[in-house]
Amino acid sequence: MIIAILYLAITGTVTIRVGHNLYKNGIHYLQLLFEEHMALSLNKLLLLGYYLLNLGLIVFTAATWPTLQTLENLIAALSFRTGLIILLLGAIHCGNLVWLAIYSAYRRKYLNQHS
Numbered sequence: 001m002i003i004a005i006l007y008l009a010i011t012g013t014v015t016i017r018v019g020h021n022l023y024k025n026g027i028h029y030l031q032l033l034f035e036e037h038m039a040l041s042l043n044k045l046l047l048l049g050y051y052l053l054n055l056g057l058i059v060f061t062a063a064t065w066p067t068l069q070t071l072e073n074l075i076a077a078l079s080f081r082t083g084l085i086i087l088l089l090g091a092i093h094c095g096n097l098v099w100l101a102i103y104s105a106y107r108r109k110y111l112n113q114h115s
Helices: 002-033 036-063 071-113
Strands: none
Touching (some): 002 036
């Protein structure tokens, strides 16, 4: 039980801090592609989806925590599950950057053809 609480504290803190930083700094990139109100709305939606997905996965993972007997097994399980969440955060961020790069290239091409 203590290990699950420690896991929730570590991964919850990382998720919330990363989400806040992405929200705060990501708006500048969105404003390059969208009108101001659209960029603000999209940034809020991305943050909401990010929190729902990651916090849901964290709670699900904590609820399915196996019974471990040794301290070594507890540390290994905590490290593995925390690393999994951090990898997921990175994958989501990279996916959003790829999507924005594709959209940006499409938009530049479209605007050049129609101007």
